[in-house]
Amino acid sequence: MKRTTNSLGAVAKLSGGVIPLLLLAVVFPVLVLAVIGLISVFRDDLWLVLAASVLCSAVLVFGVYLLQRYKTAQRNAADAQQALDDEQAVSDYDVAPSAEWGEFDKQAFQAIKQQIPVLLEHDPAWGSLRDHGWHLCFQVAEHYHKDKQAGELAFTAPEFLLMLEEVSRRYRHFLLNHVPFAEKLKISTLKYGYQNKEKLETAKQVYSVYRVFRAMTPAGLLAEARSQIFGRIFDQVNDEVQLQLKRVFLQEVISVAIDLYSGRFSATAAELPTSEQYKQDEQDKAEVLEPLRVAVVGQVSAGKSSLINAFVGSLVAETSVLPTTDKATIHRCEVEGVDIIHLVDLPGLDGNAENEVQLLRHVVNSDILLWVVKANQPARQRDIQFKEKLDAFYQQPENRSRKRPNTILLLNQVDRLKPQGEWNPPYDYQHPNSEKAKTIKAAIDFNCQQLTPDDCLPISVKEGQEPYNLEQLADSLLAGFEEGVNTQLNRRRLEHKKLDAADQLKRLYQLGKVTFNTNWDKLR
Ligand SMILES: Nc1nc2c(ncn2[C@@H]2O[C@H](COP(=O)(O)OP(=O)(O)O)[C@@H](O)[C@H]2O)c(=O)[nH]1
Ligand SMILES: [Mg+2]
Structure with missing residues (x-):
């Protein structure tokens, strides 16, 4: 009344x-x-x-x-089902390793991630997340700087702030996408839920009885509709979901720490104001992507130049040869004025150390690698030696975070394989039913075992003869394009970091000069 x-x-x-x-x-x-x-x-x-x-x-x-x-x-039954589905979605969620990471980074992520369940089992309180986060950062630091004092945090204060911002940004994205009504969720609700988990069951029962009574009046119905929303959050945030939320948070911490220690993530003053700006910069960068650099290596006379000529001839692109200062020849492929691919024709692997230093430089600065071998010549010593040099390069501490370009092994001159004189493509070499197809398959298996490429294709590109399997090569290149772009971004980020270091060196040098001058003035 x-x-x-x-x-x-x-x-x-x-x-x-x-x-x-x-x-x-x-x-x-x-x-x-x-x-x-x-x-x-x-x-x-x-x-x-x-x-x-x-x-x-x-x-x-x-x-x-x-x-x-x-x-x-x-409606309640449907909500309960939805809640179960959502819970499943959260518990299945794992922070994915960044596409730009190299093998070393991925290994670090996998190894350090294992510690999260242990940490959370030991101490699952919300308040302890910060300590867990620090602990994981130290682990990442140690993984990247084994030589330094244990647990040394090698980032600057602005980088640390940027890291916090980045973790928050990614975690926010996760919450909004995976937790229903997350925008209404208060951390205090989560915390309360955890601290009072024993009381929660009885509280829920009393609450349900009250809801039935209340639903009998029109005003109560309205209130009921509203509490459906909060009720769902209430039910939603059970122990298991909370644990998953914490797990994902700590995974994000590791992921960002890896970006920081691998050198992809550096804070310059201009980057600090907002991460939105940072994102915008990233987008701008994507627009000015450089053409995909596809390097072609192989022994002398494997058919590298013939392959490039045949391939370039089969493209819809406009092609031209770029002037270079070394022995490499760069074929530029343009479509509607946009530079799409640079095919780099390299001198043959000839065992000459000086030559191979140049080759190595070209290969590690490419986004996709085409490795041409001669099918009818089984001597692979030169190829294997060069591959070992490449492996060694990526294992050096300063190169561990570099992403290695995907390698497509091209088994060339398959027309010359036994039985000689027979050449009636196409051949179903995956399910061989003729002598030729069988020898092609045997040659593929042998070379794959020797050089462990990511992909392998038999081809034939003799001048004056219809090229064989070039469409498959185009398909493989297209399939590897995105991965190639990631390799390029990885390379450019690491280069960018180097530029930063060079700038700092210059500044240091200037400062040094001033200091020395001052001292001399004093001495005089
Ligand atoms: N039969 C045959 N000969 C080829 C094929 N590809 C290249 N050749 C020949 O192999 C020789 C070396 O080729 P080239 O492209 O100059 O090799 P590069 O040194 O790796 O650049 C040339 O005489 C080509 O005509 C092929 O698929 N089949
Ligand atoms: Mg050549």
Whole structure:
């Protein structure tokens, strides 16, 4: 009653006193009508009619109520199912290793990630996440700087801030995408849920009983609809989900720490204001992607130049040869004025150390590697030696975070394989049913075992003869394009870091000069 009076007061205030007057104008005649009706029931003996109409309206109201309850129950069941599905989605979620990482980074991520369940089992409190995060950062630091003092954190204060920002940004993205109503979720709710988990079960039961009663009034129904939202959050945030939320958070911490220690992630003053700006910069960078650099290596006379000529001839692209200062020849492929691919024709692997230093430089600065071998010549010593040099390069501490370009092994001159003189492509070399197809398969198996490439294709590109399997090569290149772009981004990020270091060196040198001059002035 008190609430009704209050509401009327509020309505009167809002409407300037008009609405209550109008209400009275309606209520009063209805009351008068009720009194007259009652008199006529007495006078005309209409008791049966009155009872029937009261019964009808009671049945009607009760029917509507039952329908509402049925609908609510169904909605709750669907919500419970949804909650289960969502919970599954959260527990299945794992932070993916960055596409730009090298093998060393991925190994670090896999190894350090194993510690998260142990840490959370030992101490799952929300308040301990910060300590766990630090512990994992130290682990990453140690992984990258084994030579330095254990646990030394080798990042600058701005980099640390940027790292916090980056973890928050990624975690926010995860929450919004994987936790329903996350935008309404308060950390205090999560914390409360955890601290009072024993009490929670009884609390939930009492709450449900109260909800049934409340649902019997129209105002209660409205409140019920609203609490569906909060109820879901309440149910949603059970122990298991909370644990998963923490697990994902710590995985993000490791992921960002790896980016930081591998040198991809550096904070310059300009990067600090917002990470949105940082994102924008990343997008801008993607627009000015350099053409994909595809290096072609192999022994002398393997058919590198023939391959490039045949391939370039088969493209819709406009091609031209770029002037270079070394022995490499760069074929530029352009489509509608956009530089798409640079095919780099390299001198042959000839065992000459000086030559191989140049070759190595070209290969580690390419995004995809085409390795051409001669099918009818099984001597692989030169190829294997060069591959060992490449492996050694990527194992050096300063190169561990470099992403190695994917290698497609091209088994060339398959037309010359036994039986000689026979050449009627195409051949189903994956399921060989002829002598030629069998020798092709044997040659593929042998060379793959020797050079362990990512992909392998038999080809034939003799001048004056229809080239064989070039469409498959185009498909393979297209399939590896995205990975190639990631390799390029990795390379350019690491180069960018080097430029930074060079700039700092220059500054240091300038400072050194000033210092020395000053000292000399003093000495004089
Ligand atoms: N039969 C045959 N000969 C080829 C094929 N590819 C290249 N050749 C020949 O092998 C020789 C060396 O080729 P080239 O492209 O100059 O090799 P590079 O030193 O690796 O650049 C040339 O005489 C080519 O005509 C092929 O698929 N089949
Ligand atoms: Mg050549």
